[in-house]
Amino acid sequence: MTEPRAPQPLVRIRNVSKHFGEGETRIDALRAVSLDVFPGQVVALLGPSGSGKTTLLNAIGCILEPSGGSMELDGDVVYDERWLRSDLRRLRLDKIGFIFQFHNLLPFLNATDNVAIVLNLAGLGGGEARKRAVDLLDYLEVGNRRNAFPAKLSGGEAQRVAIARALANRPRIILADEPTAALDSKRAGIVMDLLRKLAVEQEAAIIAVTHDEKIFDRFDRIFQLRDGRLDTGS
Amino acid sequence: MNLAYRDVRHKLGRFLLTCAGLGLLLGVVLAMIGIYRGLVVDALTIARAPGIDLWVVESGTRGPFAEASRIPGDTREAITRVGGVAAAGSLTYQTVEAEHQTRKLRLYVIGYEPGRPGGPPRLIAGRGIVRSHHELVADRSTGLGIGDRIALGRNTFSVVGLTEHQVNSGGDPAAYVTLLDAQKLQFDLAPPAYRVQLARGTGTAIRDTVNAVVARVQPNVAPDSVAESIRRWKHLAAITQEGQEAILTGSLVDRARRQIGLFTSLLLVVSAVIIALIIYTMTMEKLKQIATLKLIGAPDRTIIGMIVQQALALGFIGFAIGATLISATKDYFPRRVVLEADNMLVLAGIVFLVCLLSSGLGVRAALRVDPATALGG
Known part of the structure; x- marks a missing residue:
């Protein structure tokens, strides 16, 4: 009888470092950071300004190449020499969803098209992409605002549409940069519950940078960053 | 999904106003070319x-x-x-x-x-x-x-x-x-x-x-x-x-011809600079959106396509407005304005080239945008 296999981390980081500049102007933004995030987990990155939270998020999001260390996303070792810029773009498209502080919806597309565009970019046709976008908006309970442009959406509605966009390609890793900063505590709680539900249902790993103390209890683990070093998660 | 079209449609009034402004400028260029041609034709008549x-x-x-x-x-x-x-x-x-x-x-x-x-x-x-x-x-x-x-x-x-x-x-x-x-x-x-x-x-x-x-x-x-x-x-x-x-x-008519020719050339250069500035500004206003597009995985060709298509649409509509305006008013000029098809085609070609080159500036700026700028406030 075989023993059940231990789950593999979706994000596996070992001794990742990142520095900017050289000599006297050198700044070490990340120093030998290691962490694992597993499917279904919702983790927070905390730390004061300049502690390296955003740098770490950018590195995991494949938009900033680390200076050293190794990183695996959903089993793929990234940033070794075989990766091209276009490969990283494809990896972002297929495996990573982004949620922003200020939703960053494209102002010239309505809610449905803001979600459908990600599916279009992944190669799904117009009609089918729109249908799936509408399903996602319904799932996130903003289906009634499917034809509204971002300027006409409330903060909570816009953030839900942004979450729908992040989920459109069913990514296994969702990176959120201050996802509740622009929301009141009630809506912040709703959004975090939603992210938790998604993490569980879609077996995704959610990593959020936040300063929002009122949602700390919604995370499975909290990692504290100080001067580019990571404290053990609590 | 055509992003250029969607963006234009979203800000249609502003885009058309820009086109109208460019159209007036190109109309003046066309008028100068017409006056230049008219001077030569008049001299030979x-x-x-x-x-x-x-x-x-x-x-x-x-x-x-x-x-x-x-x-x-x-x-x-x-x-x-x-x-x-x-x-x-x-x-x-x-x-x-x-x-x-x-x-x-x-x-x-x-x-x-x-x-x-x-x-x-x-x-x-x-x-x-x-x-x-x-x-x-x-x-x-x-x-x-x-x-x-x-x-x-x-x-x-x-x-x-x-x-x-x-x-x-x-x-x-x-x-x-x-x-x-x-x-x-x-x-x-x-x-x-x-x-x-x-x-x-x-x-x-x-x-x-x-x-x-x-x-x-x-x-x-x-x-x-x-x-x-x-x-x-x-x-x-x-x-x-x-x-x-x-x-x-x-x-x-040589001196007058050269004078108008030089002025027309200057006007063309000014038009080119204005077109370049309009397109560059249009792109700079969208840098955050472009960064977001890059972050969510949009390939460079999608972003290039959006900028180039808008630049060409601006040039085409502007030229059409200018040509229509001058064709409708040329007979009211005190001196003859001769609009020849080949002159108009040449100007259309120049506008096309200028738009293409100008969009190059915008494309360069867009491609240099770090997707990370989409993150954070």
Whole structure:
């Protein structure tokens, strides 16, 4: 009888470092950071300004190449020499969803098209992409605002549409940069519950940078960053 | 999903306003090109009007347009007898300022011999001159109508016919009269001055002079060879039609032509800079959106496509507005504006190229945007 296999981390980081500049102007933004995030987990990155939270998020999001260390996303070792810029773009498209502080919806597309565009970019046709976008908006309970442009959406509605966009390609890793900063505590709680539900249902790993103390209890683990070093998660 | 179209549709009013502004600018460029072409066409119109092959003028001059030229009136008979000449006619040219219905009218009076080369090329109303005296065929731009009467010198002329597009290089409309009337208008002295001349004993000055004799050569005869024969007379110079046109464009309107040409070139450069700035600004306003697109995985070609398509749409719509505007208003300009299809195509090509190059600036800025700028506030 075989023993059940231990789950593999979706994000596996070992001794990742990142520095900017050289000599006297050198700044070490990340120093030998290691962490694992597993499917279904919702983790927070905390730390004061300049502690390296955003740098770490950018590195995991494949938009900033680390200076050293190794990183695996959903089993793929990234940033070794075989990766091209276009490969990283494809990896972002297929495996990573982004949620922003200020939703960053494209102002010239309505809610449905803001979600459908990600599916279009992944190669799904117009009609089918729109249908799936509408399903996602319904799932996130903003289906009634499917034809509204971002300027006409409330903060909570816009953030839900942004979450729908992040989920459109069913990514296994969702990176959120201050996802509740622009929301009141009630809506912040709703959004975090939603992210938790998604993490569980879609077996995704959610990593959020936040300063929002009122949602700390919604995370499975909290990692504290100080001067580019990571404290053990609590 | 066409992002360029969606973005334009979202801010349609602003985009159309920008297009309209660009259209006005391109309209001015088109107008300048039209004025430039009009200047050249106007300069050649009178020279081309007689439809002849040779100009016989005073020796040592490049008349009758670039320089003054006076030759005896009987020269025409001599030229008619030169081998290879099919027909010849005497012409005089002079600018006259007359008064008509309380307004000043500048006329370029052309005296010709009815029935011989040199008359108005095509009448759009009325008839040609049939009487020896006091009849006139005017260009439509004079504002004169059939039956109008106008005083030129000491005589009053009746307008019997109208022609069009017959102006001199200065833009003054042409008025055709008989050679005899023109000579009288040009060379007759006022009575007091004539009396003074008579008292001096020089009152019998010869009036039968003309500015040029034009000739049509027979088919299969080279105008150059006939011109060569005429040049043997030491008091005459012969210029082929081709040579006359070269004198007109190379000498008479050359400075004005170059001035307008240079101004048009400057205007084109200014337009190019403005187009580049508009497109660059349009792109810079979208940098955060472009960063977001890159972050969510949009390939470079999607972003390039969005910028280039908008730039080309801006140029195309702007050009269409400018071309429509000038086509609709060109006839109201004081001087002729000639819009030729090839000039418009060339400008359209330049606008296309400028838009493409300008979008290159925007594309460069867009491709340099770090997707990370989409994160954070």
